[in-house]
Every structure is written in C-alpha cells, then in structure tokens.
Amino acid sequence: MTVHPHRQSTTGDGAAVLGRDGEIERILRCATREPGTPQTLLLLGEEGIGRTTVLGRVRERASADGALVLSAQGWADDAGHGYGCLQQLLAPPVRGELAALSAAHHRVLTAVPRGDDGPDEAELHAAVTALLDRLAAARPVLVCVDDADLCDRVFLEALFAAARLLAGRAVTMLLAARHESALPGPPPGTETLQLGPLSGPAAAALLDGQPAPPTGRRRLEILAEAEGNPLALVELSRGVQGLRHPPAEHVFGVRLDALPAATRQAVLYAAAAGPGEPVAAVMAALGTDDLAVWAPAEAAGLVTLVEDRLVFRHPLARSAAYLGRPAGERQQAHRDLAKAAVLPEARARHLAGTTVGTNAFVAAALEASAWRREDAVVAAHALEQAARLSPGRRERARRLAGALKAAHLVGDPGWVRELYGRVVRESDDPELVCAAAGALAAALSQESAQREAFELLADVSELFPVVDRTLVLALAGLAAGIASQSGLPEHTAALATLLDRARQAEGSEPWPSAAAGPLVGLDTPHTRRALDALVTAVARPQPATSSLSGLGRPHGAQPVGPDAPPARALLAAVAHQADESDVDLGQSCTADDRLRAARAFGLRGWSVLALVDTLVAIGRFPEAETVIQDAMNEAAVLRLPRLQADLEAQALTVRALRGTLPVAAPRLTPAVWRAVCLDENRATHARLLRGRGLAALAHGDMEGAWRQLRDLFTADGAPLHPFLSARSIAELAVTAQRTGRSAEALPILERVRAEQGERPSTRMTLLLHHAGAMVGPDGEAEEHFQLALVNHGANRWPWECGHVRLNYAIWLRRCRRTLEARQQLTTVLETAERIGAGALAAAAQRELRASGAAPAPAPAPADDGPLEQLTAQQLQIVQLAARGLSNREIGERLFLSPRTIGSHLYNVYPKLGISSRHQLRDLVQGR
Structure with missing residues (x-):
C-alpha cells in the first residue's frame, strides 16, 4: 500500500526508469532491512537527474512486496511552515491509525492537520516515533520524502529522531535531495547514494x-x-x-537574470567558449584577469572553477546562459574569443560563430584545423560547418565529402545518410560519388543491410577506372568486409571482379585532404598491398597465410609510420583470416586503442568483432568481456543493432566458456535481434549459433548443443559462413559423438577439410584432427589426438588445446589407460584455471574424479547451500526473480500463470530463509 502526498510534481525526465537498476535494487535492499543496510538513506543528485522517478519506482516495488509506503514532498513555499510535509504523511489511511495511539500522542498528531499552534517538538518527535512503531508492527514501513531539502526543519528532525529511536525496527527512511548539507543532522549510520x-x-x-x-x-x-x-x-x-528560447529558462533563468551585468557577460563567454577551452582564454576575451567576476555565478550554483577550466554545474545552465542572450551579444562573445584563442581550431570555431552567410577564409580555417584534435566527432562538425560557409559549389561538395567521411568514422547511420544526400546533390564528381557511396555502404552494413550495401559498391565500381587507386582499393576492402559479414556466396564470388577493377584504376586525384585523422597513412604502398591482400584472403580463404607473408610482416612488425591505424587494422584483418593470432592481436589492439581515442567507432566497429573473437580464441576472457561491454555501449548509443547482436552472441560465448551462465536459459535482446536479417548476416548468425551451442554444452545439454552447432552447416554440409563455421568443426564433432551422430558429422568434416586446402593453418590443423578423433574411424582416433597436440604452436589457442586434451583423456580412460588420462586431465585443469575457463575446469574435475584421482589443485565445487533444496523449476523461477523479472514476465518465459509463479516463490522463501524477493539476488550471486 502506498500513501501519496496530496501534491505531485512533474520532473520531465520520462516515466521509464532507464539505467537505474543498480540504484533501485540497493534502495529496495534497504527497504527490506537486509543485514548491513542503513535505516536511513539519502538519495542525492542535481536538478533533473531523476530522483523523483527513482523514488516512484521504489514506491511501486516496495508496495507490491507488501510494505506500507508513506510519501511526502518538500515545496519551496512550504519551507517556512511548520507542518506542511507532516500533513502529507498523515494522509487519511494513516490518520485512521491515530486513534490507537496513547491520548498524548493522539492529541499531538491530530493537531497537525487542523493547523493548530504547534506542539512541543519533543512531544512531536515522540508521537511520530510511536506512530511509525505501530505501523511497523504489521508490515515493513518505507518513508519516502522527495525534495527533502525543501521540507521544514521540524518535520525532518522528527523523522531523524524516529530513525534513531526505531533502530532495528522495520522502518526505513528514504530522503531525496539536491545536497546533503541542506538536511539537519541525519542520524548515525545514515548512508548517501549519489545519483549520477x-x-x-x-x-x-x-x-x-x-x-x-x-x-x-x-x-x-x-x-x-x-x-x-x-x-x-x-x-x-x-x-x-x-x-529557440532557452529550454531551461524556467529552471535557471531567474538565477542568470539575478547576476551582476559583468558576471552575466562572463557566463555568456564561458558558455560560448565550450567545455574544452581554458579559463585563461575566456578571461582574455573578457579583457580582465580578476577571477572575482565568477563569484556571484559560483554562489548561484551555476559554475565552478576546476583547475584551469570553468565548469557549468548543470548542462542546462550552459544552454540557458548562451541561448538566453541576444544574437548580437553571442556574436560579440565569439568575436572576442576568436581574438584571444591560442589554438587554431578554437579560433576557427569562434570565427564561424561570428559569420552570417558564406566566408571562404573561415571555411578554409575550419577545414585546416578539423583534425587537429584527432577526434572524428569534432572533425565532422567542423567540416560540415566549413561546407556551409563555402561560397563555391566545388569546395562545398569537397568539404561535405570530408564531413561525410568523418561522420562515417563516427559511425552514426543517421548522420551519414544526411550528409550522403547532400554530397550527391552537390556533385557528380566520380571521386566524391565513390567516397560517398563507401561511407553509406559502411553505414548500411553496420545496420545489417548487407545486400543493399554490396549492391551500392557494385554500382559505383563502374567508376573505378577514373578514380584514385587508393580510394577504390579501400572500397574493395570495404566490399570484402561486407562479404565476410554477409557470408553470401554471391558476394564472395563478386570480390574478384571488384578487385580487378580496383587494380586497373588510374585516377590521379589524391585522397581528399579533409579525410585525415584516423585515415592518415591510408595512401601508402604498404597499405595498398594490405587492402589487396585482405580482398584476396576473403575471396579465396585458403591462401590467407601466404597473403600475410606477402606483406613482409609475418611476426607482428609495426606498419610504416607511428600513426597508421588503417595499416594496423588491415594487417590484423589479414592475420585474422590466416589464424595468425599473435600478429592479429598485436596490430588490432594498437589500432583499437587509437580508434577509441579518436571516437571513430564507425571504423572500429569493423575490427572489434575480430578482436573479440581472437581474445576468446586465445583464452583472454576478461579482456574480451571488457572490449565487448565497451563496444556494446557504443553500438547502443549509435543505434547499430547488427553490431549489438554480434556482441551479445560473443558475450554469450564468453560466459559459456567461463562457466558463468545463469541456470535459466540466456535471453538476448529481442529488439536487437528483430532488427537483424540473419539470412544476409551469416557471420552474426554463426556467432549466435556457436554461442547457443556452447551454452547448451555448459549446461550438459548435448542434444541442444548438437542442434545449434549443426545449423552452422547446411543440409548438404556446406558452411553457413565460409570462415566462422569451420572454426566450430571440433565442437560439432564432439556433440555428434556424444549424441550418436558421428556418421552425419563425418561428411561435414571431410568437406571442411577439403576446403581448407593442402596446408591449413596451425589452428585449423588442430581443430580438424580433434574432429577426426571424435567422429572418424575408431582405429585412427589416437593418431588424430596426438597430431592435434604435437605442434607446440597450437598452444596459442589454450581453450581449444585443452578441449582436445579433455576428450583425449576421456578416450584414454575408456581404454583403461587411467594413468595417461590423469596426466592429460591435470594439464587440462591447469590450463583451464589459468585462463579462467570454468566449464572446461569443471569437466576436467569430473573426469579426474571418475578416474579415481582427487584433483588437489582444484577448489571444491561451490556449495549451492539452500538452493540445493529446490526443484529444477523452482530454481529456474528463483534465478529469474533474482534478475528483477516480475511474476508476469517469468510466467511468459516459462508458460506459467503469474499466480503460479507467486505460489512457487511463496513456498520457497521459507526454504531459503528469506522473506522478500529482493533478497534473492544476493543469495543467488553468493551461491
């Protein structure tokens, strides 16, 4: 039950609670008085950060779990009145409990709603404490106070007194405020939760x-x-x-208007300067060195000085300070800042702020300084503005193309589309048309439209003969990336034609100067060879190793020049196709760091999946998870569902290998997967199938694993994806052998072996022999196991080596060669523990126990404690409830009614020694 205040405010921050799960769960743990949680919690945060929204969700959840929720809200007009907030707390449902209090307490609290002269504060404290104590006797009580810094002092002191006197009782105080300093003396043990x-x-x-x-x-x-x-x-x-008026005028306008004229002007100059410029430049533009000019703005909570920077305390304060002034004042601010600027890019930006119409000089200055900060977002903004200020159509089109390339590096498809349309309207120059097509094709591919992206490149390939060779080789390399992502045979077959056209290109125009930054070093002989090698490796995978050797850097040597992320990324891509993980990782990590620093996720998105695949393959799981999470955040911000889908599949794979999967079946984001056409994104499909297959293996579901891994190949044994499917051949063979389907898997293995050619990579040799040992003739099994492990270079893939040794040990044990089996299993266990492969370690431990050996180095299996008492269905329900799902959501997944789910939870709580679903998460995580 929730007792709301009689007035509610609107926060404007939306009804949905996004990104606040952690904070809400922490508050709810306090509300249920879990051990170690405070009785009083202060929720702090700036204006508009979402305090009211979080409080609203907490009230809903706590009330649904049976707590009595009492609410009050502070108002500026009530701060001087003695009992405004207390009257809200004593709403009619609570007022009915007053009659059960002692006569003295009843008299004190009934006087408050009547507006009588205030009672003695000590009597009021005692009465509020008695009321809360009585309410808590029936069920937990949560007191929620929003805008507590605007509540009257008497009310807050009464609450804090009650908290001190009711320590240990089922009463929780939750107060939201902007600043802790505005609250009088919170009780000992009070904790703060900063809402960031x-x-x-x-x-x-x-x-x-x-x-x-x-x-x-x-x-x-x-x-x-x-x-x-x-x-x-x-x-x-x-x-x-x-x-066009300041969007936050209702919040900050009064504060700004109250500032002295000199300070108001200073704040305008600070807003015009932007967050990156030092305060010295702003002071120079103002023509003063007296820092006291900022004191009124600091006192008003608008700005603060942090080292050599002036920081606005709220993002809307900057907007209001800038947009709230007339256009003439804003132009003058930019004019003065341009004169005082030291950095060329700052000077160019401020000159643009003073310009109405076109200006060739300012446009040239913007273009020249666009990439000085090596930031793709900044460069795209500057080049787009330079195009707007360009008086000539040719220069305007060229600068738009530069902005388009920079936006393509950023990776936002909407921005790329906007600029692409403007470029093709402004120019029919073959060079610019091809460059624009490449940017749009890359965006289409990241959105999952591989067929449309490839067709666009095929259409403009007719212009290749008259276009710069570096550009057309880059477009051919892009086509290879699209073909690799789509996995469609027709795309792979068409690469040879595109490459031939690119090799014949003789255009003399250089790569446009505006395309610098992360693209520097693209127009070098080595990079052109790398582009050629990449297209060749994707079109004809077998000679990928020779393509890498042909680049002259088979052992991870650095590309020419200290700043050449394209060369590094291309070398890594060729190495990835050749299964040369050392070269791949050395180059891709360096390129990834540089591209991340440049905010060039549009380019980084092409290499990050291969980087994760390599990190997983060599057993560096924590690093892989870090890269996945970082890339997931970027892909979500840029709205790249296909990339999100790939990363979700990779995350599932890592959890399966690490043994950190939940008991319940893993769920993938429905909205993401609905946006991806798997038929033309076979790389994504292959990663999904492998992730689900490994998840099933980790759960011991061999039939489920077989079904998923079998779909990596068509009915006639052709690979779903020409590169990724083959890398799962050993896992397919293992599930085939375990489920009695060796005969079905053997033709697939033979086809994969034939497609790898006479000299497969070291990694593929390992996988092919592992698969042969599992599904080939029994008499050849040991030879295959030994051939898989004989090459010391195979140790670069520790999980796959460990998987071979595990199955070799199982084979040895079944041949009654127990001592040899134990030796292999000990090595497997050491490897698995070193790389954190929990599923492999658990399998090795099981086999060691089966062989009669106690695996001394291995930790004892985790004790599930009270969870062991549950049935499989009860455990699944508990897992889902611990993740925060409602009864209805759990029921939809398990095809049960919400009432049935509630009944199950009601029955398991006593078994688990808990009283609320909010205690489930800690119990499950600590199992």
Whole structure:
C-alpha cells in the first residue's frame, strides 16, 4: 500500500526508469532491512537527474512486496511552515491509525492537520516515533520524502529522531535531495547514494523515446550537451522542434537574470567558449584577469572553477546562459574569443560563430584545423560547418565529402545518410560519388543491410577506372568486409571482379585532404598491398597465410609510420583470416586503442568483432568481456543493432566458456535481434549459433548443443559462413559423438577439410584432427589426438588445446589407460584455471574424479547451500526473480500463470530463509 502526498510534481525526465537498476535494487535492499543496510538513506543528485522517478519506482516495488509506503514532498513555499510535509504523511489511511495511539500522542498528531499552534517538538518527535512503531508492527514501513531539502526543519528532525529511536525496527527512511548539507543532522549510520548521470546507452534510449526524437548530428550533439542528465535530454530534444528560447529558462533563468551585468557577460563567454577551452582564454576575451567576476555565478550554483577550466554545474545552465542572450551579444562573445584563442581550431570555431552567410577564409580555417584534435566527432562538425560557409559549389561538395567521411568514422547511420544526400546533390564528381557511396555502404552494413550495401559498391565500381587507386582499393576492402559479414556466396564470388577493377584504376586525384585523422597513412604502398591482400584472403580463404607473408610482416612488425591505424587494422584483418593470432592481436589492439581515442567507432566497429573473437580464441576472457561491454555501449548509443547482436552472441560465448551462465536459459535482446536479417548476416548468425551451442554444452545439454552447432552447416554440409563455421568443426564433432551422430558429422568434416586446402593453418590443423578423433574411424582416433597436440604452436589457442586434451583423456580412460588420462586431465585443469575457463575446469574435475584421482589443485565445487533444496523449476523461477523479472514476465518465459509463479516463490522463501524477493539476488550471486 502506498500513501501519496496530496501534491505531485512533474520532473520531465520520462516515466521509464532507464539505467537505474543498480540504484533501485540497493534502495529496495534497504527497504527490506537486509543485514548491513542503513535505516536511513539519502538519495542525492542535481536538478533533473531523476530522483523523483527513482523514488516512484521504489514506491511501486516496495508496495507490491507488501510494505506500507508513506510519501511526502518538500515545496519551496512550504519551507517556512511548520507542518506542511507532516500533513502529507498523515494522509487519511494513516490518520485512521491515530486513534490507537496513547491520548498524548493522539492529541499531538491530530493537531497537525487542523493547523493548530504547534506542539512541543519533543512531544512531536515522540508521537511520530510511536506512530511509525505501530505501523511497523504489521508490515515493513518505507518513508519516502522527495525534495527533502525543501521540507521544514521540524518535520525532518522528527523523522531523524524516529530513525534513531526505531533502530532495528522495520522502518526505513528514504530522503531525496539536491545536497546533503541542506538536511539537519541525519542520524548515525545514515548512508548517501549519489545519483549520477545516465550511462550512454540509457541516455540514448531516453532521448530516442521522446515524442519527436532527433536524428543524425543533432542527436549526438544533444547526447553530448546533456551529459547524461534526463531533464536536459528531454528539454534539449524539444529544441529540435523549433524552440529557440532557452529550454531551461524556467529552471535557471531567474538565477542568470539575478547576476551582476559583468558576471552575466562572463557566463555568456564561458558558455560560448565550450567545455574544452581554458579559463585563461575566456578571461582574455573578457579583457580582465580578476577571477572575482565568477563569484556571484559560483554562489548561484551555476559554475565552478576546476583547475584551469570553468565548469557549468548543470548542462542546462550552459544552454540557458548562451541561448538566453541576444544574437548580437553571442556574436560579440565569439568575436572576442576568436581574438584571444591560442589554438587554431578554437579560433576557427569562434570565427564561424561570428559569420552570417558564406566566408571562404573561415571555411578554409575550419577545414585546416578539423583534425587537429584527432577526434572524428569534432572533425565532422567542423567540416560540415566549413561546407556551409563555402561560397563555391566545388569546395562545398569537397568539404561535405570530408564531413561525410568523418561522420562515417563516427559511425552514426543517421548522420551519414544526411550528409550522403547532400554530397550527391552537390556533385557528380566520380571521386566524391565513390567516397560517398563507401561511407553509406559502411553505414548500411553496420545496420545489417548487407545486400543493399554490396549492391551500392557494385554500382559505383563502374567508376573505378577514373578514380584514385587508393580510394577504390579501400572500397574493395570495404566490399570484402561486407562479404565476410554477409557470408553470401554471391558476394564472395563478386570480390574478384571488384578487385580487378580496383587494380586497373588510374585516377590521379589524391585522397581528399579533409579525410585525415584516423585515415592518415591510408595512401601508402604498404597499405595498398594490405587492402589487396585482405580482398584476396576473403575471396579465396585458403591462401590467407601466404597473403600475410606477402606483406613482409609475418611476426607482428609495426606498419610504416607511428600513426597508421588503417595499416594496423588491415594487417590484423589479414592475420585474422590466416589464424595468425599473435600478429592479429598485436596490430588490432594498437589500432583499437587509437580508434577509441579518436571516437571513430564507425571504423572500429569493423575490427572489434575480430578482436573479440581472437581474445576468446586465445583464452583472454576478461579482456574480451571488457572490449565487448565497451563496444556494446557504443553500438547502443549509435543505434547499430547488427553490431549489438554480434556482441551479445560473443558475450554469450564468453560466459559459456567461463562457466558463468545463469541456470535459466540466456535471453538476448529481442529488439536487437528483430532488427537483424540473419539470412544476409551469416557471420552474426554463426556467432549466435556457436554461442547457443556452447551454452547448451555448459549446461550438459548435448542434444541442444548438437542442434545449434549443426545449423552452422547446411543440409548438404556446406558452411553457413565460409570462415566462422569451420572454426566450430571440433565442437560439432564432439556433440555428434556424444549424441550418436558421428556418421552425419563425418561428411561435414571431410568437406571442411577439403576446403581448407593442402596446408591449413596451425589452428585449423588442430581443430580438424580433434574432429577426426571424435567422429572418424575408431582405429585412427589416437593418431588424430596426438597430431592435434604435437605442434607446440597450437598452444596459442589454450581453450581449444585443452578441449582436445579433455576428450583425449576421456578416450584414454575408456581404454583403461587411467594413468595417461590423469596426466592429460591435470594439464587440462591447469590450463583451464589459468585462463579462467570454468566449464572446461569443471569437466576436467569430473573426469579426474571418475578416474579415481582427487584433483588437489582444484577448489571444491561451490556449495549451492539452500538452493540445493529446490526443484529444477523452482530454481529456474528463483534465478529469474533474482534478475528483477516480475511474476508476469517469468510466467511468459516459462508458460506459467503469474499466480503460479507467486505460489512457487511463496513456498520457497521459507526454504531459503528469506522473506522478500529482493533478497534473492544476493543469495543467488553468493551461491
């Protein structure tokens, strides 16, 4: 039951609670008085950060779990009145309990709603304490106070007194405020929970959920300007619909208007300067060195000085300070800042802020300085602005093309589409048309439209003969990436034609100067050879090793030049096709770091999946999970569902190998997978099938694993994906042997072996022999096992080597060669524990026990404690409830009614020694 205050405020930050699961769960643990949690919790955060929204969800969840929730809200108009908030707390349902109190307490509390003269404060404290104590006798009580810093002192002191006197009782105080300093003397043991900015994905989801969400460049601008503040996201998005007045005038306008004129001007200059410019430049533009000019703004909570930077305390304060001034004042601010600027890029940006119409000089300055910070987002903005200021059509088109390439590096498909349309309208120059087509094709591919992307490149390939050779080789390399992602035979077959056309290109125009930054070093002989080698490796996978050797850097030598991420990424891509993990990892990690620093996720997205695959293959699981999470955040912000799907599949694979899968079947994000056409994204499909297959293996479901892994090949044994399917041949063979389907798997193995040619890579040799040992003739099994392990180079893939040794040990034990089996299993266990392969370690432990040996180095299996008492269905329900799913959501997954789910949970709580579902998460995680 929830008792609400009689007045409610609107926060403007949306009804959905996005990105706050951790905070809500922590608060709910306090509400259920779990051991170690405080009785009083302060929820702190700036304006619009979502305090009210979080409180609302906490009230709903706590009430649904049987708590009595009492609510109050502070108001500025009530701060001087003695009992405004207490009157809200004593709403009619609670007022009915007053009659059961002692006469003295009843008299004190009934006087409050009548507005009588206030009682003695000590009497009031005692009465409030008695009331809460009585209410808590029936069920837990949660007191929620929003905007507590605006509540009257008497009310807050009464609550804090009750908290001190009711220590250990089922009463929890939750107070939300902007600053802790505004609250008088919280009781000992009070903890604070700072509500910080939303994560990138949560902020993007909130922005995209607005009635008229922005797209393209403006969407990324708002995400950057809002800095994760929900109110700022909502208010700034309203400006997209044509609002020109300050969106936060109702919040910050009064404070700004109250500033002295000199300070108001200083704040305008600071807002115009942007977050990256030092305060010295702003002071120089103002013509003063007296820092006291900022004191009124600091006192008003608008700005603060941090080292050599002036920081706005709230993202909307900057917006209000800038948009709230007339255009003439803003132009003057930019004019003065341009004169004072030291950095060329800052000077160019401020000159642009003073320009109305076109200006060739300013446009050239913007273009020249666009990549000085090596930031793709900054460069795309600058080049787009340079195009807007360009008086000539040719220069405008060229700079638009530069902006398009930079936006392609950023990776936002909406921005790429906007600029692509403008480029092709402005120019029919073959060079620019081809470059624009490449940028759009890359965006289409990242969105999952592989057929459309490849057709676009095929169409413009007719222009290759008159276009710069470096550009057309880059487009051929892009086509190879699309073909690798699609896995479609027709795309692979068409690569040879595209490569021939690229090799014949004789265009003399250089790569446009605007395309610098992460693309520097693209126009070098080595990079052109790497592009050629990549296309060849994808078109004809067998000679990939020779293609790598042909580049002259088979052992991870550095590309020419210290700043050549394209060369590194291309070398890594060829090495990946050749299964040369050392070269692959050495180059791709360096390139990935550089591209991340440049915010060039559009280019990074092409290499990050191969990087994760390599990290997983060599057993560096924690690093793989870190890269996956970082890339998932970027892909969510940029709205790249295909990449999200790939990363989810890779995350599932890592959890399966590490043995960290939940008992319940893993769920993948439905919205992401609905946006991906698996038929033209066979690399994604292959990663999904392998992830699900390994998850089934980890759960001991051999039939399920077989079904998933078998789908990596067609009915006639052809690979679903020409590269990835073959790398799962050993796992397929293992499940085939375990389920009695060796005869069905053997033709698939023979086809894979034939397609790998006479000299397969060391890794494929390992996998093929492992598969042969599992499904080949019994008399050849040991020879295959030994051939798989004889090459010391195979140790570069520790999990796959460990998997071979595990199955070799099983074979040895069944041949009654127990001592040899134990030797292999000991090596497997050591390897598995070293790389953190929990599933492999558990399998080795089981086999060691079966062989009669006690695996001394291995830790004892985790004790599930009270969870062991549950049935399989009860355990599955508990797992899902611990993840925060409602009874209805659990029922939908398990095809049970919500009532049945509730009944199961009601019955298991006594077995587990808990009283609330909010205690389930800690119990399950600590099992």
